[in-house]
Amino acid sequence: MTLKIIDGKKIAGIIKKEASKELENLYNQYKIKPNITTIKIGNDSSSDLYLRLRDNACKEIGITSNHLEFPDDVTEKEIINSINKLNSDNKVHGILIQFPIPNHISANKLFKSIQPNKDVEGFNPHNLGKTLIGDESIIPCTPLAVLKILEYEKEKIEGKDIVIINHSNIVGKPLAILLLNRNATTSICHVFTKNLKNYTSKADILITATGIPNMLTKDFVKKGSFIIDVGISKTKNGITGDVDFKSVKDKINSITPVPGGVGPITVACAIKNMLKTYRYCLESNNF
Numbered sequence: 001m002t003l004k005i006i007d008g009k010k011i012a013g014i015i016k017k018e019a020s021k022e023l024e025n026l027y028n029q030y031k032i033k034p035n036i037t038t039i040k041i042g043n044d045s046s047s048d049l050y051l052r053l054r055d056n057a058c059k060e061i062g063i064t065s066n067h068l069e070f071p072d073d074v075t076e077k078e079i080i081n082s083i084n085k086l087n088s089d090n091k092v093h094g095i096l097i098q099f100p101i102p103n104h105i106s107a108n109k110l111f112k113s114i115q116p117n118k119d120v121e122g123f124n125p126h127n128l129g130k131t132l133i134g135d136e137s138i139i140p141c142t143p144l145a146v147l148k149i150l151e152y153e154k155e156k157i158e159g160k161d162i163v164i165i166n167h168s169n170i171v172g173k174p175l176a177i178l179l180l181n182r183n184a185t186t187s188i189c190h191v192f193t194k195n196l197k198n199y200t201s202k203a204d205i206l207i208t209a210t211g212i213p214n215m216l217t218k219d220f221v222k223k224g225s226f227i228i229d230v231g232i233s234k235t236k237n238g239i240t241g242d243v244d245f246k247s248v249k250d251k252i253n254s255i256t257p258v259p260g261g262v263g264p265i266t267v268a269c270a271i272k273n274m275l276k277t278y279r280y281c282l283e284s285n286n287f
């Protein structure tokens, strides 16, 4: 069996090219440039790299990316006031919250306060609820990246047994609904799952996002399966995913590498979503 290692940078390049074309069309029509604001709270250095990658991608295609930075001890109310100002500023076409945020601030309250048509990350309950009823508009970036991988690799979803290891609000839950909307038989696993292997070893497509380096060895995977490794962990040997590549490589059909797999596609999907909110703001009656 020849193993296919999926080239995340190549797929990201295709998505950014499509976004660039869409921006050109919208700009020609409205003569307004896209302008996105990210709210960053505190000084967590782990978010700086991701922010820089996203800013570079914005620059590459012509999106203005601003940051509003707040100290660790900012109150929830102050952040919500700032979001409200951004909501009513018609020069702002999208809002993002950079994670992690301090514990005293509720992520859900921030997501809820972002106007749905400016919600670049698709975490507002209105957008998540629309996804739940099959009326997808803004899809969270990492689940969208997974869909794009399956689409560009021409991997059929309908009728497949798909297992997701992750039940967070930003990855596992929205992804499960999106796959269900496409007629997969989806199982979600997490730390309380009894006998994880029972599920993963039967998965035609396995999507993992635990953040536990090299946790999945060949016993966990089905022969000929398609593996999407969302996990990112910093180890003494560098950045690594959830899957023990050496252990599984002779058993599976396709895999996304870490780094160079889901990560760059997630950044490209953030750009794609920015173009969506920009369009929704320009055609505000169409949302």
Ligand SMILES: NC(=O)c1ccc[n+]([C@@H]2O[C@H](COP(=O)([O-])OP(=O)(O)OC[C@H]3O[C@@H](n4cnc5c(N)ncnc54)[C@H](OP(=O)(O)O)[C@@H]3O)[C@@H](O)[C@H]2O)c1
Binding pocket: 142, 165, 166, 167, 168, 170, 171, 172, 189, 190, 191, 192, 193, 196, 209, 210, 211, 212, 230, 231, 232, 233, 262, 263, 266, 267
């Ligand atoms: N490539 C990208 O673009 C991208 C984007 C987002 C996240 N990530 C990466 O994905 C990973 C997860 O991110 P997250 O924010 O979703 O983190 P999270 O909220 O901590 O989610 C981890 C998930 O894995 C489950 N889990 C942990 N250990 C497990 C085990 N031994 N068996 C079964 N399930 C287990 C957890 O279950 P419980 O909830 O029950 O504890 C949880 O659902 C991290 O490595 C993160 O860096 C990558």
